[in-house]
């Protein structure tokens with residue numbers, strides 16, 4: 001499996017090339033809006049990366065402040081946000097478990113594919129680390145605010161699959177932390193099969209790249225879960 005931390009600090013542009021092909025049917029932003037209509041909302045984003053969610057939310061919300069702890073990822077996000085010509089956004093360095101954001105500044109706290117690293121990066125203490133991150137979301141939300149967590153339910157799968165490394169985390173969110181959940185398809189569509197094999201291998205590893213090569217399709221199915229709770 002590729003070293004994802006190294007990707008976030010050394011290959012931000014290639015990460016952006018990959019996710020630019022993801023969710024080609026634009027399903028995610030509609031799913032977010034169904035949970036929490038964005039118009040007039042102030043949003044804080046955790047683990048924003050190259051700003052895929054930031055860009056979509058900024059076009060609809062009153063404001064968004066996006067944080068990540070990788071400067072290279074945020075540089076790409078900054079460049080892409082500048083190109084949008086909007087003025088309702090800010091991007092800053094920030095650690096998910098200690099956000100440099102004031103308390104009660106947001107109506108929506110959102111993260112995508114970031115908290116889900118905690119179970120594999122902290123196998124013996126992920127509950128404590130995840131509680132810190134959720135605690136930061138809760139702290140920055142105004143009363144009545146909503147948290148949304150977006151995490152994988154399987155790349156290369158047409159039906160949701162809970163990877164073994166993540167199933168305890170998802171169960172913990174649902175059973176102990178009171179999150180509701182649903183799932184959507186966020187399929188990738190690449191320019192060619194060659195690009196699909198290359199970029200899927202770069203991020204997800206050789207095994208999935210091999211499956212894509214055998215299938216000879218430039219569309220790669222993916223399932224994504226959304227977990228949310230209003231405080």
Ligand SMILES: C[S@@+](CC[C@H](N)C(=O)[O-])C[C@H]1O[C@@H](n2cnc3c(N)ncnc32)[C@H](O)[C@@H]1O
Nearest residue numbers: 008047048049068069070073095096112113114
């Ligand atoms: C898979 S990327 C997702 C990025 C973005 N949310 C997206 O939808 O493309 C995970 C991101 O989480 C960031 N990240 C991981 N752990 C973090 C932490 N503890 N604090 C802040 N950012 C973190 C990484 O730097 C990376 O940009």
